[in-house]
Amino acid sequence: MRLDHVGVATQDAASLAAQYASLFDAEIVHEEEFDGMNVCFLDLGNAYLELLEPTGEETTIGRYLDENGPGMHHVAFITDDIEAALANAREDGVSLVDEEPREGAWGHTVAFLHPRDTGGVLVEYVEH
Ligand code: CO
Numbered sequence: 001m002r003l004d005h006v007g008v009a010t011q012d013a014a015s016l017a018a019q020y021a022s023l024f025d026a027e028i029v030h031e032e033e034f035d036g037m038n039v040c041f042l043d044l045g046n047a048y049l050e051l052l053e054p055t056g057e058e059t060t061i062g063r064y065l066d067e068n069g070p071g072m073h074h075v076a077f078i079t080d081d082i083e084a085a086l087a088n089a090r091e092d093g094v095s096l097v098d099e100e101p102r103e104g105a106w107g108h109t110v111a112f113l114h115p116r117d118t119g120g121v122l123v124e125y126v127e128h
Helices: 013-024 060-068 082-091
Strands: 001-009 027-034 037-043 048-053 071-078 111-113 125-126
Touching: 001 060, 013 027, 013 037, 013 048, 037 111, 048 060, 060 071, 082 111, 082 125
Parallel strands: 001 048, 071 125
Antiparallel strands: 001 071, 027 037, 037 048, 111 125
């Protein structure tokens, strides 16, 4: 497994994307509205940054920003067998946010682990 992306919650994905593109020499490679978010991916060469901007206050990311403010939201690891990765996490006693893999942004298949069992880090498994 290796790092796929770091997710960042923001109220303004477009301007943060422009800043990150310049700061990190990263190319904006994907943008879409998905599940109450404007999502933007920047390619760093060996990993991505995923910017998450809520489309409204009553969305998952809208509520997250309300409570925590902008900043790092999750870390995503890529696997070529997300079912096996989830089964392994379950076996290790890690609470799952998603009991089953589901569709994520960019057509990816994703599942989140609960941060209470992963050192306070919201972990995403992603397969694509
Ligand atoms: Co993500």
